[in-house]
Amino acid sequence: MLLEAIFHQPKSHYAYAYNEETVHIRVRTKRNDMDHVFLIHGDKYHFIQSHIETTKMEKFASDSLFDYYHASVKPHYRRLAYAFRFESGEETIYYNEVGFQSEGAQSTSGIGMLESPSGMFEFPFLNPVDVNTPPEWVKNAVFYQIFPERFANGDVALNPEYVEPWTPGAEPTRDNFFGGDLQGVINNLDYLAELGINCIYFTPFFAAKSNHKYDTIDYLKVDPQFGDNELAKKLVDEAHKRGIKIMLDAVFNHSGYYFPPFQDVLKHGAGSRFSNWFHLKEDLVKTEPQANYDTFGFVPSMPKLNTENPEVKAYLLEVARYWVEDVGIDGWRLDVANEVDHSFWREFRAVVKKANPNVYILGEIWHNSLAWLQGDQFDAVMNYPVTNSTLEFFAKKTIDAQEFMGRLDAIQVAYPKQVNEVAFNLLDSHDTPRLLTIAGGDKDRMKLAATFQLTYTGAPCIYYGDEVGMDGGDDPDCRKPMVWDENHQDKNLFKFYQELIQLRKDHRAFRDGSFRFLSAEKSEHYVAYERTDEYNRFIVVLNGAEDEKTITLSGLKKGTFRPVFGVQQYPVENGELTVTLKARSSLILKEQ
Numbered sequence: 001m002l003l004e005a006i007f008h009q010p011k012s013h014y015a016y017a018y019n020e021e022t023v024h025i026r027v028r029t030k031r032n033d034m035d036h037v038f039l040i041h042g043d044k045y046h047f048i049q050s051h052i053e054t055t056k057m058e059k060f061a062s063d064s065l066f067d068y069y070h071a072s073v074k075p076h077y078r079r080l081a082y083a084f085r086f087e088s089g090e091e092t093i094y095y096n097e098v099g100f101q102s103e104g105a106q107s108t109s110g111i112g113m114l115e116s117p118s119g120m121f122e123f124p125f126l127n128p129v130d131v132n133t134p135p136e137w138v139k140n141a142v143f144y145q146i147f148p149e150r151f152a153n154g155d156v157a158l159n160p161e162y163v164e165p166w167t168p169g170a171e172p173t174r175d176n177f178f179g180g181d182l183q184g185v186i187n188n189l190d191y192l193a194e195l196g197i198n199c200i201y202f203t204p205f206f207a208a209k210s211n212h213k214y215d216t217i218d219y220l221k222v223d224p225q226f227g228d229n230e231l232a233k234k235l236v237d238e239a240h241k242r243g244i245k246i247m248l249d250a251v252f253n254h255s256g257y258y259f260p261p262f263q264d265v266l267k268h269g270a271g272s273r274f275s276n277w278f279h280l281k282e283d284l285v286k287t288e289p290q291a292n293y294d295t296f297g298f299v300p301s302m303p304k305l306n307t308e309n310p311e312v313k314a315y316l317l318e319v320a321r322y323w324v325e326d327v328g329i330d331g332w333r334l335d336v337a338n339e340v341d342h343s344f345w346r347e348f349r350a351v352v353k354k355a356n357p358n359v360y361i362l363g364e365i366w367h368n369s370l371a372w373l374q375g376d377q378f379d380a381v382m383n384y385p386v387t388n389s390t391l392e393f394f395a396k397k398t399i400d401a402q403e404f405m406g407r408l409d410a411i412q413v414a415y416p417k418q419v420n421e422v423a424f425n426l427l428d429s430h431d432t433p434r435l436l437t438i439a440g441g442d443k444d445r446m447k448l449a450a451t452f453q454l455t456y457t458g459a460p461c462i463y464y465g466d467e468v469g470m471d472g473g474d475d476p477d478c479r480k481p482m483v484w485d486e487n488h489q490d491k492n493l494f495k496f497y498q499e500l501i502q503l504r505k506d507h508r509a510f511r512d513g514s515f516r517f518l519s520a521e522k523s524e525h526y527v528a529y530e531r532t533d534e535y536n537r538f539i540v541v542l543n544g545a546e547d548e549k550t551i552t553l554s555g556l557k558k559g560t561f562r563p564v565f566g567v568q569q570y571p572v573e574n575g576e577l578t579v580t581l582k583a584r585s586s587l588i589l590k591e592q
């Protein structure tokens with residue numbers, strides 16, 4: 001055994017409360033180093049041999065260096081004292097907070113490791129208030145991202161000056177307008193319901209100068225180009241009637257250039273009553289040649305807000321409350337969330353959850369986000385590591401199956417299970433090239449990536465128009481007007497998305513069931529994985545290779561499978577199941 005590879009951290013993503021009665025314990029070992037791993041556990045106040053339990057741990061993830069084991073335990077008295085037992089060949093080692101000990105060895109006091117709670121790892125007490133409990137509905141959500149200015153023009157009277165024609169060949173720029181508005185979304189809610197969408201993610205629609213609206217002028221007002229607050233309330237109500245929830249995007253890290261408090265600061269400098277709303281470095285404010293105040297990136301027109309200032313906090317927290325309580329939204333997506341102080345986000349969460357405990361709080365963070373996911377700030381983050389890995393494997397073919405598996409398993413290890421269950425899984429957005437373009441125009445590769453997204457753990461999000469074959473390069477090309485002319489829509493692609501969404505909605509196994517890879521080999525471009533719950537077992541096989549593949553999966557329980565979109569029978573014989581897939585194709589099997 002390589003003891004140096006073994007790692008465990010109490011009260012972390014290696015030991016956490018999954019719900020009010022269950023604790024999850026994890027431990028890391030060197031890859032392929034152990035035959036068996038066991039959790040030895042009991043109550044610290046009654047730690048005697050007759051009351052010590054042993055639970056076999058299951059390997060739930062692997063990467064290029066390590067294996068990760070997991071056990072789910074329901075402590076009798078909400079307390080847990082525990083250690084680990086590792087078995088490899090003839091060797092058995094115990095591990096607790098003090099260190100490692102061979103089987104049968106005793107400490108210097110003459111007491112064996114398992115004869116006293118002293119030195120055991122501890123989960124001291126399962127306090128319900130500390131349990132990270134994301135909204136349950138998010139596990140069942142299929143999101144659809146809408147860039148309001150480009151989805152649909154429902155009221156031409158709201159059009160800004162110099163509106164471009166809404167045609168399939170229209171080319172967006174960073175500054176032009178096409179007249180999309182909230183009425184246009186209302187008019188097409190039935191279209192979204194037909195597709196199977198049950199939550200809309202809007203990029204900002206608050207008052208702002210730009211077409212993207214990330215340069216907020218008034219956080220409490222809908223941009224007049226899109227309608228008004230009354231129309232926003234109607235949109236929420238109409239969506240709710242169809243079982244569709246609404247998530248808004250907001251930028252609390254920085255304001256826009258024309259935000260009235262910043263305009264006052266530009267005029268009066270450090271003498272402005274709003275000077276402490278921002279991070280000024282000199283008395284006289286300058287925007288050129290470089291801003292002498294903190295900004296988003298180096299953009300002078302997006303001054304960073306001082307969220308430690310009580311007045312700023314009061315204003316932004318009222319924004320958080322208003323849209324939830326008065327308008328009825330169901331989620332907040334928070335832009336540049338990692339640059340705002342943790343104290344503000346804790347207060348933000350308290351305000352939002354008081355208004356509605358079931359509101360989803362989603363942070364835009366591109367890196368490891370555990371510091372924000374302890375149950376006191378965000379429910380989840382945008383799952384960019386999964387985004388990038390999925391695109392690189394299926395759409396770009398730049399990594400092999402083994403690396404793909406390792407990357408995904410690393411994310412499963414990085415966060416508690418309940419966080420991964422509500423992670424926001426996107427493949428493209430207003431910030432990136434469109435999925436079809438990333439896939440080089442190959443709709444088979446696009447479908448492989450989407451099939452994985454819609455059968456994987458977490459909440460999938462479809463960028464508007466992907467379902468009818470829209471393409472587009474980097475911003476602003478990815479922000480083309482939605483194609484509503486049916487002669488320019490790919491109806492077969494729409495049906496593909498519709499069927500996969502329905503499959504996900506019909507079967508819990510794809511939403512919060514267990515996930516494990518069955519095949520992910522080095523230098524190969526096909527993968528297979530299993531999704532199961534207490535009722536159903538599915539096997540998904542995705543062949544991203546350029547040739548036909550015959551794949552044999554082993555280590556399976558006896559059973560017979562049938563394609564969810566076919567009739568052929570696939571029996572498991574001697575623990576093995578063999579399938580043949582054409583190049584760039586998928587197969588979803590359901591146990592009969």
